[in-house]
Amino acid sequence: MMKLTQPACKFCKGSESSLFSCCTPEEHEKLGLAKSCNFYKKGQPIFQENSMPVGLYCVSEGLVKITKLGSNGKEQILRIAKPGDIFGYQSLIKNSRYKASSIAIEDSSICFVPKSQFNELLTNNKAFYDGIMRLLCDTIESAETKITDIAYKPVRGRIAEALILLDRAFEGKEHITLTREDLAGLVGTVKETAIRIISEFKHEKLIEINKRSIKVINQEGLMKISHLYD
Template identity: 30%
Template structure:
């Protein structure tokens, strides 16, 4: 049975929530103030914590602060309950590492849905950690398990048109970007004015964090491919969360490590693979970025010049190889639209 610790100083409120949770088949352990609640959590190690903010002895912020310092408790999902509705109060809780923030009064289903959502996200994270490929899904895990979930939802939303630049090389980083819709590519420009793609990002992915964390200027360009809707998270908010929440820091370190591994693989591919193999790899990567659900055929919008910049070759070579892949029925083309028909063959292409 799922174990929940409830920390609430109001006796009537505490009893009502206990009854509600027990009827939903949760085991509930309760405490009337933050100090008792802190000891209870350390002793019982529950699956989830629900905590009021304004309490005697030790307030909710203090409870979360101390729990975040202990390895055995800092990853337990934490939901704040409070009558405080100011945005600064919400931000303070999220910066400390809370997973959710529910204002009083609230509907029964609002709390139950929040609990179910946080437990499912924790289970998904644990499944990722138990899998052979721990990099897969970390973008969602980072977002779901920390205050980034709320930062991206409350961030400034901005839409970019087709081929519209998002930032330029040399610009000062001000935002962490989160893709809500569409696709984005980052690229470098060589001395002879040729583009080389350095990254592709789809819905649910962060980008721009490497230069943001390095405190330097952007060392690449970024552009919306067919158009994109982005959430812009302010640099100060992101840095506060990184510094105050170890889970966020650890997961972004893992994302950075994953980026390094991917870049190393791309360098090996450029050095040793044939142009045909590199085109096949690029199309496979686009397939995974654009794939939705169980669809076997995937349409991607990419110009021949953009594909050449991904592969690191001349546009003429890409046009010739696409023609060959079309004859082999791996793809079909119509203008800049490429429909990938046979992903396994492209993925496993050898020469």
């Protein structure tokens, strides 16, 4: 981890979608004085399961996977955080140990907001509070959808859906650089199955493969496969 010059929230790549966009100029000034920004190399953990939270994290640049170890010891990806997204807020609000870990998918710049500043925004900024409540509801809804998909949607449909979501997460980049193992963890399958289906999608000219990266060339075709099992 390496400390970086603190970027102003308004200059962040995800500033428009960031929860901090609802802050007042005075709150942004306080936030700028309180927060820090650190650089994490690809594969480096940001926080780990069972550790205690001391603040809020926000992606400035790069991508972060939020993961949890299953009973079989395999990593399950719960979600992927992109620029402007915050993470680690559930355990921070509950004041409990993290139930998941966070790891940089690629070289990433991550801002850290101390717990005291986060609590101050929750107390004094209704728009920020409402935004956190919506995020919590979205998280529950997403988890329910994922459980249903794993139970009823075949792996082929889940991978098609995951590639569409990843293509959006990697917006502005030509290729998706998520590993096959991470892709398998995202949809709840094994790496061998993910590799086989990715190969099928390549032959069907839905994607292109360049070494270990993937480029979506037919998003409509992937959407048809994803919705085929809805």
